[in-house]
């Protein structure tokens with residue numbers, strides 16, 4: 148049998164199964180990237196809380212910061228495949244053999260793994276925001292939380308958008324390690340299929356192409372979204388209050404605030 | 406307690422590590438006064454303003470605002486800051502918000518005003534600084550002078566009682582200095598209490614009711630503009646003015 152015949156055989160038998168895998172891969176990657184980002188943002192907000200004058204609060208903050216740093220270091224410093232095994236079977240061990248449903252487990256694992264990376268990305272984003280933005284917010288009486296939510300985070304998000312996209316693409320590829328706990332993502336489906344058809348090379352060649360098409364199109368789409376979000380710098384000058392139609396539309400040049 | 410004395414600063418000291426930047430500052434500011442603070446670079450002018458707004462925590466001394474010590478543990482710093490506005494050399498408008506939103510956000514989130522009220526107030530003050538045409542513009546679309554006028558409107562929108570200006574025109578192109586100084590002059594005439602760190606000697610001379618000369622962390626001279634500019638008592642003041650006024654020519 149030629150290579151193409153093998154491929155078409157695998158495709159005929161397993162296309163449905165592979166698309167199911169794609170669906171799960173995308174679901175896990177997308178949801179986990181979003182949750183990971185939220186974790187990263189929350190950590191960013193906590194880490195930048197100014198030192199309190201109250202000794203007890205300052206102490207609590209120190210402990211919290213230590214825990215957060217430990218979380219980031221541990222999850223960045225160990226392979227996600229190992230994290231998956233430890234968390235999934237760790238739960239089973241603690242629960243007396245009862246395991247968690249697979250897809251939620253997968254989302255949980257990838258989310259906290261992504262969160263550790265996002266925390267660092269967000270940190271970099273916050274550091275790059277001009278100190279004057281924080282001071283201006285403080286000087287009109289905003290508290291730390293208000294400053295972060297209304298002034299800093301929106302600017303951070305805009306700046307780290309490329310890194311967020313990047314994490315999403317990485318997650319699409321890295322969910323493949325979840326096959327170790329049996330999550331029915333694309334790689335796992337391929338493994339099952341290859342055992343069914345004995346067409347190992349053809350099967351993995353197919354998902355190789357599928358992974359590439361996924362990441363390639365998504366990268367382009369996200370780049371497009373970034374461009375759009377980067378902003379229209381067009382604005383309207385209100386002509387007069389008595390005649391609201393007297394508006395002048397100004398077309399500003401595309402410029403990034405930096 | 407509502408008195409005519411807005412600020413009373415007693416023995417204010419600020420250290421950065423081993424470096425004593427403010428050494429025993431004493432001064433009083435009354436309602437409606439426009440105090441210009443002049444002095445050489447590094448003399449501690451910005452640090453003094455930043456201590457007043459508590460962007461820096463003073464090392465020692467006290468700052469009384471209408472008789473209340475702002476350094477006291479239970480003092481409500483956030484509500485104090487709404488009454489004491491700050492205008493920065495680098496404008497520091499919120500980059501992610503339109504001109505209008507810049508002037509509304511503090512009112513809505515800190516003063517808890519409704520969107521409608523915040524908008525009305527913001528528009529009123531944007532009008533006052535001549536920026537009402539640009540309500541929808543983003544800061545990056547504005548010139549320096551326009552940004553600074555919006556920054557002033559942002560402080561005013563909080564209905565503050567005092568504005569601290571830290572070299573509001575130093576980052577501006579020369580042709581834009583005038584428009585900002587004009588706005589400030591109008592504010593001064595409207596009776597707003599102002600503390601202005603400035604290198605604009607003409608402004609200090611014409612607009613302020615008092616001039617404070619700072620030298621190496623202390624107030625070397627504090628008098629009316631007439632005295633400071635015509636017959637300064639401290640030789641350091643004379644020296645400084647001689648230097649800056651001749652540099653201008």
Ligand SMILES: Nc1ncnc2c1ncn2[C@@H]1O[C@H](COP(=O)(O)OP(=O)(O)OP(=O)(O)O)[C@@H](O)[C@H]1O
Pocket residue numbers: 421424426444445446447448449450451452453
């Ligand atoms: N955050 C800081 N940490 C350490 N030193 C500081 C800090 N801020 C200011 N200083 C030092 O304090 C001194 C006074 O600074 P300050 O900014 O108050 O001077 P200034 O009178 O405003 O000068 P300029 O006219 O240049 O703005 C300077 O020597 C400066 O290096």
Ligand SMILES: [Mg+2]
Pocket residue numbers: 450451452571572
């Ligand atoms: Mg300064």
